[in-house]
Amino acid sequence: MATQLPAFMKAMVLEITNTPLVLKLVPVPVPLPEQVLIKVIACGLCRTDLHIVDEDLKHPKLPLIPGHEIIGIIVRIGERVKNVQNGDYVGVSWLGYTCGKCKYCLRGNENLCSNAEFTGYTIDGGYAEYTLANEQYCFKLTEKYGNSSAAPLLCAGLIGFRSYNMINKKAVNIGIYGFGAAAHIIIQIANYLGKHIFVFTKPGDINAQQFAANLGAFWTGDSSQSPPEKLDAAIIFAPEGSLIPKALKDTDKAGMVICGGIYMTDIPSFTYDILWEERSIHSVANLTRKDGDDFFKILTKISLTTRIISYKLSDANQALNDLRNGNIQGAAVLSIH
Numbered sequence: 001m002a003t004q005l006p007a008f009m010k011a012m013v014l015e016i017t018n019t020p021l022v023l024k025l026v027p028v029p030v031p032l033p034e035q036v037l038i039k040v041i042a043c044g045l046c047r048t049d050l051h052i053v054d055e056d057l058k059h060p061k062l063p064l065i066p067g068h069e070i071i072g073i074i075v076r077i078g079e080r081v082k083n084v085q086n087g088d089y090v091g092v093s094w095l096g097y098t099c100g101k102c103k104y105c106l107r108g109n110e111n112l113c114s115n116a117e118f119t120g121y122t123i124d125g126g127y128a129e130y131t132l133a134n135e136q137y138c139f140k141l142t143e144k145y146g147n148s149s150a151a152p153l154l155c156a157g158l159i160g161f162r163s164y165n166m167i168n169k170k171a172v173n174i175g176i177y178g179f180g181a182a183a184h185i186i187i188q189i190a191n192y193l194g195k196h197i198f199v200f201t202k203p204g205d206i207n208a209q210q211f212a213a214n215l216g217a218f219w220t221g222d223s224s225q226s227p228p229e230k231l232d233a234a235i236i237f238a239p240e241g242s243l244i245p246k247a248l249k250d251t252d253k254a255g256m257v258i259c260g261g262i263y264m265t266d267i268p269s270f271t272y273d274i275l276w277e278e279r280s281i282h283s284v285a286n287l288t289r290k291d292g293d294d295f296f297k298i299l300t301k302i303s304l305t306t307r308i309i310s311y312k313l314s315d316a317n318q319a320l321n322d323l324r325n326g327n328i329q330g331a332a333v334l335s336i337h
Ligand SMILES: [Zn+2]
Pocket: 046, 047, 048, 049, 068, 094, 155, 156
């Protein structure tokens, strides 16, 4: 039995890059056999959305409905869908599809799949009243997560978690450069695991430093400062290439510098001595479904809180501007149903 669904839905659409999204009435999509139709409860905003709108990331599908931090409820299923049903709460993240056949998929690196589809980039996402998702790429959620507060978990949380997991498990002193949506989630997990978190913000961003301190940061300062102790590892969430040599200088021998973002400005050249002694630099690309399973498993043990700023769907441009201008402490979310 099909739930009574409207024929049309509101969506915020990117028609041309570098222009504001346009509020449009578009047909509610129909799921293919392996897809589900999701009534969107909320969709978080991610810095990647800005990189898509601003064309730092090339060749998005156009017109495009952005958004890859989707919380919703399934309202229609395709005929071959097996593992979820109408009424289930699900989360949808950036990884929208992988081929399962390329060499990356076959060796367990589906995050690097050559034929991947990305939600809100190469396929439509969650800045809309409804969205489609491939069944295999929905994370089944308990009702506890069926609300706006959970939306940032689907990218900020997941990519932050993948970045964090790249670090040597024995690392204690961990630097975080850029204290936004991802950092405010990961600091809570790291604290639970007994790590000392050193937070670096933009120079003068006292509000972000205070926010980090309230969430249990071991030390806070700005990116022009050196930490009081050498770091075992660093995670860079801010899209500033100049933070790579800075973080290398802040790390101890064998220190790992993890770049959590999809885009960074150019990295200034640096002398070999700051990389010497087995320091390393890694980027984090996308996520795997296993990351999601592991992440939601650890969330059953931690009482994690997210700080969100809610916007109406039609205010998505305002929300993107606030994110662009650094006016958000925590995570911006479109609260839709
Ligand atoms: Zn994202």
